[in-house]
Every structure is written in structure tokens, then in C-alpha cells.
Amino acid sequence: MAITKFFNEMTADDGSVRAHYAGYAAWLSETPADRIARKRAEADSLFHRYGITFAVYGEESGTERLIPFDIIPRIIPAQEWKDLEAGLRQRVKALNCFIHDIYHDQEILKAGHIPAEQVLNNAQYRPEMQGVNVPCDIYAAIAGVDVVRAGAGEFYVLEDNLRVPSGVSYMLEDRRMMMRLFPELFARHRVAPVEHYPDMLLHTLRSLAPVGVTDPTVVVLTPGAYNSAYFEHAFLAQQMGVELVEGQDLFVSDDQVFMRTTQGPRRVDVIYRRVDDDFLDPKYFRKDSMLGVPGLLDAYRAGRVTLSNAIGTGVADDKSIYPYVPEMIRFYLGEEPILNNVPTYMCRKPEDLAYTLAHLPELVVKEVHGAGGYGMLVGPASTAEQIETFRKYLIANPEKYIAQPTLALSNCPTFVESGIAPRHLDLRPFVLSGTEVQMVPGGLTRVALREGSLVVNSSQGGGTKDTWVLEA
């Protein structure tokens, strides 16, 4: 089945420019091509000099790659954003309720809305967290929810990232770059600011400090300079004015976490950790982890330190749990979901598997635990051979896969080698939950630079765009 109709962010079906893009389109047509070419080259060299890169393993220092940046922004009108924001807040609220419930009374399982074995046998479920209380009952303090827009212009949530979602630094740097390159555009448009995100993040983290701590010390925990998202870790620590620590900088004594400083040990209260659960504490999780802190879990369970995000949030953003999120919203909030979920076939169910196998050329098949755009089949874009390979995987391990209809991801004009051409995109807004839920308008727009590709991940050749929410 070939998909023919895509929603174009800039132009309507009749070819006219959508109202919220009118100002930009006019600017683009009156700006000389050589000026734009110069500015694009300037952006490239600035990103290199700033070192806004992601590391590529095994290559020499400084060969970190740039994530391609496209100068045509993705523009969202105020009202559309308002609806989207309401839907995202609702969703993340329900997800936090769900995680709290799972690690306490498991009401949703008792009520039969989700099969208990789906949750409790999930590798992301952490029995160590059972009965542990966390400040404000917030588990996913930082959530990055992937949203796409399909054929008729309606939004779908593709994925809830509740573990260590990344990308917010690109959102901020893309804006900084656009303002530097094209200040005149910002004079012409009322673009909602995003620059205060680090302040909001710090505020959120501080609000989640252990009970009784009035002036908490916050740190960012990174796996180190060779991690692919290291730039972001360093960037956020710097912007928040807090220490960027590695596991080796911390130690636990009497269930209290300390960092090693030039003036002796100093207490740490809140850890914004960018290290996966498995590597956090070699005493309890992976024994070979050099990235974690022995005894961290003890301090955490004793309520002496806050980890953001909490341990065990993966139980809620797993692809096998995703289909139940609308149910969570109804169950915990008593509301109807504002945002759509993509219809999902769970291949562990025989009838869903049968359907999936019969419709492979038109479906997207994903590994339940996959991430980063690896291990997936995009039916309409695949060869017969690739489809047959996946068919074998599916029959061998059906429980490892889900399938979804191939969404006609919206596209947006983008600079490519041949000039300007439409490319598909998604959006990752960030939702911060502390004593209150906060968001900056917009998020990170990722764009699939290869013609026809629906995969926007940077590891698969995706790029980014600045995201403008226009103020009314």
C-alpha cells in the first residue's frame, strides 16, 4: 500500500501557504539564495566550533558528528499548541499515577485494565522499587513525548520517553542559532521563548528534594565524556549552574550521598541522572557497571536522595505498555484522552500476530524494547526480502514485537542537496513534573533528511529544526 497523502506543515492542499507560515514564506522568497547559503555554512561552522555534537564511538577525539540543522523552522499556531500541551500534561500526569500505582497497590491491575503479567514480568519493572515512596509521587520528572501529525493533520503520540529522554539541548541551541543567524525573523514573528527551560528544570529538580532538605544540592550525573549525549549533560549542568558528576565523583556513606570535592566531601540531595537504571548501582544492578555508585539504591530507598527520573519508570514507556495509556488516563484521572494513541497490534496476541503477518507491507513493526530507530521494519519502505526476514523474526518471537499502521507523517519544506524539498518530521515536547507540571512551548523537531524516510532518529541520519510556537 503506497501512502499518497501527507500533511504539509507549510502549504495547504490547494497549494496556498498556511496563515502561520505566511510571514516566513514571504521572507524566504525575498531573501537572496546566496545569503541563505552563506548562513547555512555559518551555522555548520558554528555548531562545530561550539562542539554541539554527538560522540561516535571508537573515533578520534573531535570527530564527533554534527546533527544536521535545518534553517526552515517548524511553526505551530498558538491554538494548536494549546490543545497539544493540554493533552501532554494529561498524559504525563496519568503516567506518573500509573508508575506510583504499580510500585504500590497496583489498583489498575486489580481492576483488570492491564494484564498483571504484562507489567510484572516486564524487564523494566523493578521489584526493588515496590513500596518505595518518592517525593510528590513523581517518577518521571522529565518526560519527552514523541508526537507526530498524520494525513489529516491530527496528532498522535508515538512514544512516551520516561527514562532519560534527550534532545532538549538541541531545542535550545537550535533557537540560539536561528536568533543569531536571522534576527530579523524574530522581529517579524512573535515566537514564544524557550530559553528558560534550564531554570524550569532546576526548579523542578529542587522541588523534588528529599523531605526536610530546604536548600538542596542538585547535580547532573553523566556516564562521561564519551557518552553520545555528553554535550547535553554538560550543557544542562552549566545552564543550571550545578555540578556535572560521574559515578566516580560520588560515594555513599550511612545512606547519604556525597561528592568528592577539593574541600572534602559535600552532601548531594537531588541527582538528575542521565545513566540508565541498570548502571546506577553495581551493588544491586549490573555488577560490572563503572558508571554507577555503590549503595546509591540504599540511600534512595531510605529517602535521603532524589533520583530524577526515578528508578523503574521504564515500566510505563515500554512499547508493550503503550497501548494501555488511554486506559490509564480514564482510570486515574477520570478524563477522556485528549491525544490519540496509534492503534497497536500486540503480536503476543495470536489474533494480532495473524493480522500483522497478513499485512506486513503496510505496517510498521517495532521491537518492544527497541529504541533509537533500530530493529524496526517500515513495511511500505522495505523490500520483499526485508519483509520476509522480519516475518521469520515475528514467528520465532512474537512477544518481542508490536505492529502499527504506517502513519503518513507530516512533512515540512527542508533544505536538501537538490534545493528545498518536503521531509517528514516529528516533535518531542518536554514535560517537567515537580510540585507543578511545566512546559516550554514547542520542543525538539526532528526531521528525516533522506527522501521518503519516516525515521527521524539522529543515529539514522535525522536532523533537527527550530520549533516555533507563535504567540496569539
Add this chain to the structure above:
Amino acid sequence: MLSRTADHLFWMARYMERAENTARILDVTYRLSLLPQNGEEVAAMWSGMLKIMELQDAYLAKYPAYSTESVLEFMIFDRDNPGSIYRCLRATRENAHAVRGTLTSELWETSNETWLKMRDFTVAKLLESGTGAFFEWVKYRSHLSRGVTIGTMLQDEALRFIRLGTFLERADNTARILEVKYLNLLPGADEETAHAADYYQWSALLQSVSAFEVYRKVYRDQITPLRVAELLVLRADMPRSLARSMKEVYSNLTRVSNARSAETERLAGELESHLRFGRIERIFEGGFRKYLEDFRDRIFDLGCRISDDFLIPASS
């Protein structure tokens, strides 16, 4: 501040300073190698320089003999030589990268840009533009990095550890530059008298540490070894002298003082006051080369102590 952060800052500064001084040492030795002399003398000059830089064995493991081209290649580009300018600039950048959040963005970008340029240099490009231009470039990148440090960094602990690294390294390196010169004294020349043929060497040495005009200004007289040594060892107003370097080491050290650092501060203060109240004639009496070697041992010891007191994570 995190001990590990302080460690990266300290070494970032040391490697940048080392890259600069390596360029200076190579520059002066290269210029001296151009004086009329035979091939053996030139080889001895390079071998002496490598010995003082403690890189002679590493060099001989790669090259059968000393030639200007291969020494320059080894000291500028060799990826396996930890003392090459390439490796120093890479280490500067890697240390900066590890603590980029602690640096101002200008300082990080300076270090990153220097490294990106260095990666693009080749032997062929170097020969085309001339070694002099390359050494100038390294010096200017170091000047820039220091200027950006002073011009943008908050005057807190981070800056102290950067300055500590800069001046500890400079103290060591200036001593080595002087030692290189003393290896090249003409046969029969004693340490106190300048030969006419020696003049070019002394002026090259002064130029390599940006001190030629300074010397003229301070002494208003002909160049003598004793005065050159006095300028580069004892004059605290000479920015690259041992006295100035130790003064900075001591003052920065006392400002980061912690519960364990009393003895380290005392030793640094002792060394600093020797330089402050010392006389060059007395130093020469005991033998200048021996003095320099002894000085470097004490700098090495201070470096180890600073590591133990501040930089190596204390056990809980």
C-alpha cells in the same frame, strides 16, 4: 569544586602551556641548528634537547638518527609521542571537553577550535608555510586561551586551578629551556663568559621566551649569560621566569588551601622565597645546571603533592 573537575582544569592548563613551551623550545633549537656547523653538531643539539625533554628513548625507538626533519615530525605530529604538540593540544581539548560545563563557552570554543585546526595540519603544510609560522600559531593559540581565561572566567576556584596548572608547567618548562641552552655552550666556554660566537645563541634563547626586548630594557647593556640567567630565574617581573612562575603557584595555592594542603603550601612558599631572595652569583657558584635539575625535581614533587591534596578523589 569536584576533585575530578579541578584535575581536568589543572591538566587542561598544563597541556596548553606545555604545547606553547614545546613550540618555544623547538623554535630556538631549530634556529640554532641553522648556524653554520656540521651535521654532527646539529644532531647533538637535537639529541640534547630530546634528552632534557625526557623523550630521547621514545625518539630512538622510532628513528635511527637525529635529523631536523624527523625531530620536528616527532615533536609536532607524532601521535604516539605524549610530548608532541599534537598530543598536548589533544589532551588540552580532551580535558576541556570533560569539564566544558565549568568553562565559559568562549574558553571551551577556543580550545576546541585549536584542536580542530591542529588536526588539519600536515607535515607538507608545515613545510610550505614554514616552521616559524606554525610555532607562532601555537603561541598565539596559547595566548588566546590564556586571555580568554582571564577575560571571561569567574575568579573562583576553577580559575585558581587553571592558573596553578599554567604556572607549575611554566616553571618546569622555562627551566628546561635554560637547560637546553646550557647543553649548547661552545666547548671550552665557561658559564660566566659570553663568546662573541655565542651571541646569536643567547639572543635566540631570549627571543624564544619573548625576553629579548625585555632584556634590553632591563639591563641596557650587552648580553651576558649571568644576566640572562638572572632575568629568567630571579626576576619576578619577567612573566616567564622561575620566580614569577613560583610566585603565581604559591599565591594560587594558598587561595585553594584545604585541610590537607599545609605542607604543600609550605614547600611552595619555601621555593618561592629562595627565588625571591636569591642571588644569581650564588646559584652559579653551585653550578647552574645542577640548580636547574634540582629545581625541576622540586616542581615535580609539588605537582604530585597538589594531586594528592586536591585532585585525586579522597577516599570516603
